[in-house]
Amino acid sequence: MELQDRKQFYSSRLLAWYKANKRDLPWRRSRNPYHIWVSEVMLQQTRVETVIPYFHRFLEKFPTVEALAEAPEEHVLKAWEGLGYYSRARNLQAAVREVHEQYGGIVPSGKEDITSLKGVGPYTAGAVLSIAYNKPEPAVDGNVMRVLSRFFVLEDDIAKPSTRVKIERLAQELIPEGEASDFNQALMELGATVCTPRSPHCLTCPVMERCGARLEGREAELPLKTKAKPPRPEARAVALVEGSGPHAGKLLVRQRPTDGLLARMWELPHVALAPAPGAGAAAKSRAAGGGNAGSPAAAGAHAARMAALRAELAASDGVDVVPAEWLRDAEHTFSHIRWDMDVYRCRLNGPSDGSAALPPNYRWLHPDEMEQYAFPNVFLRILADWWEA
DNA sequence: AATACGGGGTC
DNA sequence: GACCCAGTATT
Structure with a gap:
């Protein structure tokens, strides 16, 4: 079957590319679920370069679940100063307190449990479960929606919630056996460094030979997205x-x-x-x-x-x-x-x-x-x- | 489904 | 100036 074949091609090529080309990011030097979690919350709607200094400072001040759980809230807010979306900081501490009290300080590895934590939605749950615990859960962010929309020529509006659900199903199918952690990061890495929003670098893309958008000359048109209202x-x-x-x-x-x-x-x-x-x-x-x-x-x-x-x-x-x-x-x-x-x-x-x-x-x-x-x-x-x- | 919620980088 | 970013909660 052609589609099956393309999926197989996509997964194996992307995974190999990632293993050879991944960036050395601070949170990739750890498999500590708490560290991964903190990084994923900071990375919500925020660029990698912006997050890096905050990530270092934050873990220096709050190195463990217990340290963050016991810190005064104003210290946490101060550590978040300038990062924006400040409810992330409050929700993260509330969730960490829950982990400290209800889960013995161990970040839960069950989808239900981790999703029930404040500030942990479908993306962050999938990211922590796959990256820290290597569980085959999809972690679909803006990068993943763009990358998959292009390769598979998906013409759904990525601004719609239903589109994310659809792409999650696809993303989960693509995860190679036992490779959830690297594969999910590979998807995002491709979007961040090669398959960028504007002027994607197709000539260096590991999957360009079979990229639908590229083959149709439509890589600049995809993904489709309705415009946001002006402030x-x-x-x-x-x-x-x-x-x-x-x-x-x-x-x-x-x-x-x-x-x-x-x-x-x-x-x-x-x-x-x-x-x-x-x-x-x-x-x-x-x-x-x-x-x-x-x-x-x-x-x-x-x-x-x-x-x-x-x-x-x-x-x-x-x-x-x-x-x-x-x-x-x-x-x-x-x-x-x-x-x-x-x-x-x-x-x-x-x-x-x-x-x-x-x-x-x-x-x-x-x-x-x-x-x-x-x-x-x-x-x-x-x-x-x-x-x- | 639509809106609230920061701030900054990029072409 | 427009677009977008490793999104989530609330309505």
Whole structure:
């Protein structure tokens, strides 16, 4: 049968290629299921080069299941600072605590058990079971969907969940007897280094002779994927509040709520501005490339935003912050939201000795205390620029 | 099935 | 600027 034959060809060629060409990655130097697990969670939607330094630091701080289970959550979040998708860190620690308490510290090797852990979905379950335990489970990520879509000319939309399920069945059939660990990594390695999203390197591909997409000249068209919605813009006013008296040299920061975007991370106090014509115009003028601090129209817009900043912060947090001047703008794009920010230098209204009481989630932060607070990159950059100047 | 959830690299 | 990345949870 032709298809059977192609599958056989694909598996044996790919496996041999991988054994001869695999990259030397930190998590490939270990078969410790905990190490593999940590790497797989970090690698979710994140590039290998980005992960490597985090992986080293994380395992240095939390070398074992027990160490991570017993660590304070804020230490874990701090170790994850800058990596993004911070629920991964919280879920990983919750799952590791479960492994510590319910599985005697041994990462479970059963599909049901490991899938029940927080933050462990179909991909991560398959990756840990195959890579660490050599179990013949598929581990289908974006690479695998692309690589198999091309070789077998699958025209399903890889953005649809049903497509992943279909490709999982195929990926499982392809696993050579006793070679799950290397074969699954080979699939991903091919996608990461040869069968890349754009301009794949077909001439060096170990399976190009029988690659359907290549033979039809369609390697650039596959896989099919529907486009994501663009992030929605949000105008925000940020308060950079300098301390005085005993708080001189410090900045006012606050911790975010336990749920939602950037959960439990620290940030500069800020408010969302009404999506008024003014905000849109300000964003537009920035996009056009011109600074907007000088123009009369911009000055009026700043006055309105400063008033909104003070009023909204009083209403939401009960802090009375008095904006003094526009400092800078800043833009940050998440997957689904774009923040168009204006940063204002402020002072805290209250006793001149700076003894005013703060809400429980507020702190005065000295630059030397940064290692105790986890900030997302969007605020890390603003803080760094401020302290540098 | 659609959306929330970060941040950065690349062509 | 567009696309994508070793995805998962929630709705």
